[in-house]
Amino acid sequence: MDISFLIDDMNVGGAQRVVSILAGAFSERGHSVRIVIQRADATVAYSLNEQIKVVLLTEEEKKLHPSAFSKKWRTFLMKMKRRFHPSWGGPYEQICYYSERAEMLAAYFKSYPTDILFSFLVESNILAGLAAGSIRAKVYAAERNYPDRPMKEHIRALRNKAYAKCTGCVFQTAEQAKSFSKKIQRKAIVIPNPVKEDLPQAFLGERRKAIVNYCGFKGHKNIPLLIRACAKVLPEHPEYSLELYGYGDAEEIKQMVAAFHLEDRVAFFPFCPDIHEKVRDAAMFVMTSDFEGMPNALLEAMAIGLPVISTDCRGGGAKALIRDHKNGILVPVGDEEAVAEAMEFYIENPTVAEEYGKRAQEVKKDFDVAEISKRWLNLIGE
Numbered sequence: 001m002d003i004s005f006l007i008d009d010m011n012v013g014g015a016q017r018v019v020s021i022l023a024g025a026f027s028e029r030g031h032s033v034r035i036v037i038q039r040a041d042a043t044v045a046y047s048l049n050e051q052i053k054v055v056l057l058t059e060e061e062k063k064l065h066p067s068a069f070s071k072k073w074r075t076f077l078m079k080m081k082r083r084f085h086p087s088w089g090g091p092y093e094q095i096c097y098y099s100e101r102a103e104m105l106a107a108y109f110k111s112y113p114t115d116i117l118f119s120f121l122v123e124s125n126i127l128a129g130l131a132a133g134s135i136r137a138k139v140y141a142a143e144r145n146y147p148d149r150p151m152k153e154h155i156r157a158l159r160n161k162a163y164a165k166c167t168g169c170v171f172q173t174a175e176q177a178k179s180f181s182k183k184i185q186r187k188a189i190v191i192p193n194p195v196k197e198d199l200p201q202a203f204l205g206e207r208r209k210a211i212v213n214y215c216g217f218k219g220h221k222n223i224p225l226l227i228r229a230c231a232k233v234l235p236e237h238p239e240y241s242l243e244l245y246g247y248g249d250a251e252e253i254k255q256m257v258a259a260f261h262l263e264d265r266v267a268f269f270p271f272c273p274d275i276h277e278k279v280r281d282a283a284m285f286v287m288t289s290d291f292e293g294m295p296n297a298l299l300e301a302m303a304i305g306l307p308v309i310s311t312d313c314r315g316g317g318a319k320a321l322i323r324d325h326k327n328g329i330l331v332p333v334g335d336e337e338a339v340a341e342a343m344e345f346y347i348e349n350p351t352v353a354e355e356y357g358k359r360a361q362e363v364k365k366d367f368d369v370a371e372i373s374k375r376w377l378n379l380i381g382e
Contacts, residue, residue, distance in 0.1 A: 001380060002032045004114040004137075006105070006124045010037055010044040010054075012247065012271060014296035015120040015144045018193055020046035022118070025373035027051045029382065036108070038101070038124055060108050091154040098158055102130035109135040116380055118170075120144060122151075122159055129162020138167040140189075140379060146291035146315035147179035149220065160184070168379065172294035175316030189379065192320065193294040194372035195303045195364050202305025202361055203281040207350075209237075210282040211343060212306075214245035214275050214297055215289075222311075222334075223253050225288040229339035231260040237347055240283070242266045245275055280304050284346050284353065289313045290333055294320065299367060302328065302360035307353035309342045311335075327359035 003026050010016050019035060027033045027049055034053040037044075044054060105127050109117070117139045119128035125141035132139040141163055151159075163169050163180065168187045171177045177188040211230065215221045223244065230242045242265060244250070250268055257266045272278070279285070285301035291314040292298075298321060301308050308328040310318040322328035329345065331338035346353040 001116065002034075002114045003116045003380070004109075004118070005033075005035045006117060006119040006128050007035065007037060008121045008123050009039045010035065010046065012045045014193065014293075015142070017046060017196065017296065018142075018144075019118075019120055020048060021194055021197075021369055022373060022376055023052050024049060025369070025377070029377065034114075038105070038127065057105070057108065091152070094152075095154065095158070098126055098130065102127045106131040106134035109137065113137070116140070118142060118376075122155070125166075126155075126158050126162045129165045130158075132162075132165045132167070138380075139165075140168045140170055141166045142170040143176055143293070144172065145293045146220075146313070147176055148314070149291050170379075173316035173320050175314075176293065191372060191375045192317075192367055193296055193299060194369040195367045196296075196300055197369050199300060199303050199364075200277050200280050202357070205281070207283045207354075208281050209240045210243050210279075211240060212243045212245070212279045212282040212285050213287060214271060214279065215287070217244070217246045217248040217250040217253055220290045220292070222288045222290050224256055225311075225334065225336055225339065226286055227253060227256050227260065227262075227266070228336040229286075229288070229343065230266070231262060232336070232340040233343045233347070234262060234265045236344075240265075240347065243269065243279070243282070245269045245271050245278070247271045276300060276304055279306070282306060283350075284309060284343065286339065286343065287311065287313075287318070288339060289318075291315050292317045298322075299363060302363045305357040305361050307346050307357045308360060309339065309346070311339070321363060325356075327356055327362065329356075 005019050005023055007015065007019055023033050023035055034055055036055045036057050038057040040058045114137050117128055117137050119125045120142045121144060128139050129141055163184050168189050169184055170189050170191050172192050174190050177185050177190065213226060217223055234240055257263060285306040285308045287295060287298050287310040289311055293315050294317040298308060298310055298318060302321060310322055310328065310330060311333045312319055312330045313333055318330060322330050324330040329342040331342050
């Protein structure tokens with residue numbers, strides 16, 4: 001069977017890691033597998049076996065463009081232009097963009113057919129859904145974040161229309177699926193993320209007095225909330241520090257750290273492939289996100305035995321992983337006082353923190369790669 005994955009890029013990210021895992025699992029079962037990357041950046045951050053083909057869609061478009069933009073889409077876009085004044089601007093241009101790229105995608109899969117198409121991330125999901133009727137394949141869109149997150153309304157409408165056209169929609173949690181119409185909920189499949197396989201063993205011994213987080217520095221991860229909570233805790237515990245490993249512009253966060261006079265207590269590091277080795281002996285992992293899908297960073301931190309604290313963020317991923325005060329601590333979204341109190345609890349009760357960390361490692365069994373892969377294989381009848 002020919003199985004394809006469509007994704008925006010294959011740089012560092014949770015969805016990208018899941019694609020690399022699933023592509024390997026399908027390939028090992030003897031299926032022909034390709035990963036179609038629809039952005040120009042061809043960098044692949046994850047190791048793939050030699051049987052998996054990587055296709056850069058932008059290169060294929062150069063061959064397909066003359067014939068791909070069919071009369072059907074030209075007619076559609078002219079109707080859009082007549083309906084909306086050119087000053088409408090951005091939404092009109094984006095709808096044109098998605099329409100043309102969906103036609104390009106359909107043209108590619110007409111030239112290189114596939115039996116199954118799994119798409120990941122919103123832009124790729126929109127393209128796959130809009131092209132679903134033309135490519136004669138089963139199309140599954142995988143939602144990887146909190147569906148009701150801030151989003152332009154015309155993009156939200158396109159996404160919902162695209163999901164309705166798919167064979168099925170894969171969600172990481174049941175809470176994600178509830179954000180959509182009954183029509184989309186009827187085709188919902190809930191499959192959580194698997195735990196990364198090559199994680200180091202849990203640390204045994206006296207832990208470093210370090211609070212850690214690894215993520216993107218901007219957006220819904222809400223690192224400013226973590227800084228404000230640390231501003232309450234660190235002055236009372238001079239032996240502790242905060243270590244932030246991540247990517248993206250951290251300038252605003254650094255200015256905030258300076259405003260709290262914590263420059264010598266907060267360290268910034270670039271995200272790195274051996275991040276788990278660097279943090280495995282830390283005192284705790286703290287995630288302060290406003291919303292998430294199934295947060296890989298939290299899942300991995302638990303798998304390596306770190307005592308964890310997380311906001312009960314919208315999307316349901318954190319509460320699917322943490323049993324409050326059993327294998328970690330859940331706190332309300334946006335509540336810096338609660339985050340600070342949870343950190344204080346771990347600092348003052350290191351034995352309890354260690355016990356929570358031991359229980360947290362059970363996610364390795366509950367979210368095992370082999371078991372999660374089987375659930376994806378079930379979608380193709382295996």
